[in-house]
Amino acid sequence: MSSIRVAILGFGTVGEGVYKTINSHKEKLSKVLGKRVEVAAVLVKSKNKNREIDNRVLVTDDFEEILNLEKLDVVVEAIVGQEPALTYLQKAIQKECHIITANKEMFAVHGSELQKLAKENGVSVGFEATVAGGVPVIQTLQQLLNINQIKKIEGILNGTSNYILSEMRTNDLSFSAALQAAQEKGYAEADPTNDVEGYDAFYKLMILSEIAFGGKPEWAMVPREGITGITEEQIKGAEKLGLRFKLIASIQLVNGTIIGSVRPTLVTETHPLFNIEGVENSVSIEGDIVGRITLQGPGAGMLPTASAVIEDLIHVVRGNQNTVTLCPLSNGEDERAEDKGNQNWLMIHPGEAQLTSVPVSVVTQTDNHVYLKADEPTISTLRKRNHQASFFEVLGEFQLKKSV
Numbered sequence: 001m002s003s004i005r006v007a008i009l010g011f012g013t014v015g016e017g018v019y020k021t022i023n024s025h026k027e028k029l030s031k032v033l034g035k036r037v038e039v040a041a042v043l044v045k046s047k048n049k050n051r052e053i054d055n056r057v058l059v060t061d062d063f064e065e066i067l068n069l070e071k072l073d074v075v076v077e078a079i080v081g082q083e084p085a086l087t088y089l090q091k092a093i094q095k096e097c098h099i100i101t102a103n104k105e106m107f108a109v110h111g112s113e114l115q116k117l118a119k120e121n122g123v124s125v126g127f128e129a130t131v132a133g134g135v136p137v138i139q140t141l142q143q144l145l146n147i148n149q150i151k152k153i154e155g156i157l158n159g160t161s162n163y164i165l166s167e168m169r170t171n172d173l174s175f176s177a178a179l180q181a182a183q184e185k186g187y188a189e190a191d192p193t194n195d196v197e198g199y200d201a202f203y204k205l206m207i208l209s210e211i212a213f214g215g216k217p218e219w220a221m222v223p224r225e226g227i228t229g230i231t232e233e234q235i236k237g238a239e240k241l242g243l244r245f246k247l248i249a250s251i252q253l254v255n256g257t258i259i260g261s262v263r264p265t266l267v268t269e270t271h272p273l274f275n276i277e278g279v280e281n282s283v284s285i286e287g288d289i290v291g292r293i294t295l296q297g298p299g300a301g302m303l304p305t306a307s308a309v310i311e312d313l314i315h316v317v318r319g320n321q322n323t324v325t326l327c328p329l330s331n332g333e334d335e336r337a338e339d340k341g342n343q344n345w346l347m348i349h350p351g352e353a354q355l356t357s358v359p360v361s362v363v364t365q366t367d368n369h370v371y372l373k374a375d376e377p378t379i380s381t382l383r384k385r386n387h388q389a390s391f392f393e394v395l396g397e398f399q400l401k402k403s404v
């Protein structure tokens with residue numbers, strides 16, 4: 001039986017998970033692929049750290065040694081940050097290796113150029129693990145795109161933030177106490193900025209945008225807000241109204257323009273993301289034919305992420321080009337386009353709310369809240385005029401009761 005030789009770049013949570021899964025599922029992989037899969041090399045930063053790696057595997061801190069291997073079929077990249085990951089993958093493609101990456105930051109920025117280079121070199125790119133860990137959102141999207149046009153994607157793409165918001169609500173914790181709990185459980189890194197400020201969800205959203213709409217919005221035009229400003233008081237107040245805070249990433253095509261946002265949002269009990277708690281991720285995809293599909297599962301972790309990487313490994317080895325299909329961005333009159341128009345918003349602590357001379361329709365008003373319908377530009381104006389108030393979009397069917 002011939003063999004598929006794999007190099008793994010990085011031996012942290014993801015790299016080690018991939019290594020272990022290839023070894024624990026050798027027979028199954030041989031059956032599925034008709035070829036033996038073997039790890040030929042592992043690239044790390046510190047070569048002298050003690051690791052459980054078979055001594056027949058080359059362990060190196062020099063990528064050139066990996067490139068010089070006599071036979072290499074697939075390079076799996078699981079290191080952190082844009083460089084040197086990008087350069088390594090470009091070199092691997094030029095050596096006609098298929099590549100698979102879990103690195104969302106690098107792929108959000110350089111995904112399309114890597115795919116172009118891969119096409120020129122007749123190899124494939126797998127990137128399922130870049131979005132929502134073990135949840136097969138990319139394969140699902142690509143499958144749907146065979147016939148559907150995607151109207152909208154929205155989801156909880158960062159498990160750390162979702163865990164913190166869930167902890168704050170269920171255990172009456174402040175943001176910093178919930179963050180500490182997340183760090184103690186290994187869900188948040190020592191520097192949690194990427195997660196709690198919305199960057200991680202933003203990178204994933206940009207990757208989804210490219211698949212669904214064939215392009216990304218201008219990054220500076222995408223509002224990105226994390227959860228660091230959410231207070232215990234806001235969470236309790238929302239709960240009394242039957243609402244939960246979630247860090248929602250959303251992207252859609254409106255009149256030929258891709259519009260996205262990452263921000264704390266209130267969701268109602270009727271919304272599919274209401275019950276997504278703890279470190280879970282969930283992605284809701286709206287297609288013109290299929291309607292709304294919601295996927296849910298572990299968004300990170302050693303084995304869930306390894307599962308996504310190994311699925312990609314099977315696809316690239318089988319020569320399934322599905323992993324590189326992008327649908328071109330259409331312009332102008334697009335059937336998918338619909339006016340985003342008014343959304344529902346909750347204004348908290350309105351004080352002497354200044355709502356005149358802008359196109360707002362107030363649905364209900366109490367001492368502490370105004371539930372209103374307005375579009376994004378109007379909300380921006382209102383934010384400037386009403387410094388004391390906070391504004392959150394509300395997803396799902398909601399009624400603000402006068403008695404609350």
Ligand SMILES: NC(=O)c1ccc[n+]([C@@H]2O[C@H](COP(=O)([O-])OP(=O)(O)OC[C@H]3O[C@@H](n4cnc5c(N)ncnc54)[C@H](OP(=O)(O)O)[C@@H]3O)[C@@H](O)[C@H]2O)c1
Pocket residue numbers: 009010011012013014015043044045046047049061077078079080081083084102103104105129130133299300301302305
């Ligand atoms: N953790 C998850 O659940 C998860 C899920 C989905 C996607 N991802 C993404 O997957 C990637 C890896 O995440 P991780 O959690 O596995 O990271 P990690 O635990 O911090 O491990 C990173 C690994 O990369 C190696 N490394 C870092 N810089 C390197 C360099 N310049 N040259 C060679 N090796 C280098 C490190 O080597 P040493 O061991 O020698 O330090 C380490 O083995 C990231 O891009 C992350 O965003 C992670």
